[in-house]
Amino acid sequence: MPADGNHQRDQLNRNKLSLGLFGLNCSGGLAVTTVPERWEASWENNLNAALMADEAGLDFMLPLGRWKGYGGITDHNASNFETLTWASGILASTRNLMVFGTVHVSLFNPVVAAKQMVTADHIGQGRFGINIVCGWNSDEFDMLGVNLAQHDDRYDQGQEWLDVVTRAWSSTEPFDYDGEFYQVHKTDINPKPYGGGRPVIVCAGNSPRGRDYAARNADMMFTNLRMHIDEVPATISELKGMAAAYNREIGVFSNVAVVCRPTKKEAEEYFHYYAVENADLDAVEYMIEGRGLKKPGVSGEALHAARLRAAGGNGALPIIGDPDYVAALMKRLSECEISALAIGFTNYLNEFPYFRDEVLPRLASKGLRTS
Ligand SMILES: Cc1cc2nc3c(=O)[nH]c(=O)nc-3n(C[C@H](O)[C@H](O)[C@H](O)COP(=O)(O)O)c2cc1C
Numbered sequence: 001m002p003a004d005g006n007h008q009r010d011q012l013n014r015n016k017l018s019l020g021l022f023g024l025n026c027s028g029g030l031a032v033t034t035v036p037e038r039w040e041a042s043w044e045n046n047l048n049a050a051l052m053a054d055e056a057g058l059d060f061m062l063p064l065g066r067w068k069g070y071g072g073i074t075d076h077n078a079s080n081f082e083t084l085t086w087a088s089g090i091l092a093s094t095r096n097l098m099v100f101g102t103v104h105v106s107l108f109n110p111v112v113a114a115k116q117m118v119t120a121d122h123i124g125q126g127r128f129g130i131n132i133v134c135g136w137n138s139d140e141f142d143m144l145g146v147n148l149a150q151h152d153d154r155y156d157q158g159q160e161w162l163d164v165v166t167r168a169w170s171s172t173e174p175f176d177y178d179g180e181f182y183q184v185h186k187t188d189i190n191p192k193p194y195g196g197g198r199p200v201i202v203c204a205g206n207s208p209r210g211r212d213y214a215a216r217n218a219d220m221m222f223t224n225l226r227m228h229i230d231e232v233p234a235t236i237s238e239l240k241g242m243a244a245a246y247n248r249e250i251g252v253f254s255n256v257a258v259v260c261r262p263t264k265k266e267a268e269e270y271f272h273y274y275a276v277e278n279a280d281l282d283a284v285e286y287m288i289e290g291r292g293l294k295k296p297g298v299s300g301e302a303l304h305a306a307r308l309r310a311a312g313g314n315g316a317l318p319i320i321g322d323p324d325y326v327a328a329l330m331k332r333l334s335e336c337e338i339s340a341l342a343i344g345f346t347n348y349l350n351e352f353p354y355f356r357d358e359v360l361p362r363l364a365s366k367g368l369r370t371s
Pocket of ligand 1: 065207208222
């Protein structure tokens with residue numbers, strides 16, 4: 001992660017390729033499947049997976065920001081923990097890893113959110129990070145009685161929201177802010193973030209406007225690898241150029257769905273079992289429609305790929321193979337300048353131990369992580 005001289009938080013600087021678990025706070029996690037071993041997002045399971053990840057030296061835990069299910073047989077993600085309270089609980093129980101909250105800007109008053117995040121940050125002694133999501137699924141906003149603004153307006157609101165949050169974190173004097181979306185007066189919150197500096201800021205998005213917002217504000221952009229891997233370096237270099245125009249540096253986070261087995265055949269068979277034979281088809285359809293991936297003119301092949309990625313891991317890049325293959329592909333992604341991978345497994349407690357024992361040492365021997 002680029003150092004901006006501001007924060008002293010080093011969880012994401014420990015390894016060349018940071019790794020974390022993604023989506024555990026929601027039922028089903030990332031995999032949109034009906035298999036009986038699919039993820040049950042109980043607090044006990046979340047805590048046990050976090051303790052296992054912390055012990056194994058993973059770098060972070062990242063929640064999905066969800067309020068409502070995707071329907072289908074499982075009503076995928078319908079049982080979900082609110083992420084700032086989730087992060088506080090995980091931070092209280094772990095020692096080293098960074099824990100993110102995934103925050104929808106328009107749902108939280110920025111001064112209240114700034115204070116909630118400072119609270120989590122003190123609980124974790126500087127290990128809290130924020131993943132900002134500007135809004136995606138309109139039915140969730142309807143459920144909360146909040147209007148989801150037009151796409152670009154969401155980012156205008158997001159800019160004001162972050163301006164207020166970062167001022168509240170840093171200002172040693174009461175301040176006023178008079179924006180279009182937020183007006184606050186004599187604002188002064190204490191304490192400030194733990195130990196000086198501020199929490200790591202990640203912004204999730206894909207569009208040009210989303211990239212501009214991240215380039216202007218984020219330490220890292222969280223983005224889907226929808227393009228061919230050969231196109232990734234140019235896409236990232238363009239993003240870094242956009243950040244440089246704001247006199248900033250930026251890293252890149254991406255999401256992957258991992259199935260690792262002793263042989264490629266076993267891994268592919270398991271992927272086929274959960275993501276094809278037992279995909280929760282209605283939830284998959286709802287997910288890709290909500291993301292605008294089903295628009296007129298999209299080829300059958302592209303739709304098939306979108307469905308497979310949705311079922312396999314909520315749109316994440318699938319990494320399916322034996323430990324050598326998984327480690328080699330992660331190395332390739334690191335060479336493309338991706339600095340962090342947020343991992344989904346069908347069942348984190350069942351799948352992570354094999355990944356820990358077989359893939360982490362291979363990544364260490366490739367110089368991507370400390371052993
Ligand atoms: C990798 C990634 C993860 C995301 N995670 C969430 C999430 O957990 N909750 C959510 O509501 N939106 C999430 N989003 C949606 C984004 O915040 C954003 O609203 C969406 O991508 C549309 O913006 P865009 O057109 O700029 O990409 C995610 C987006 C990406 C690319």
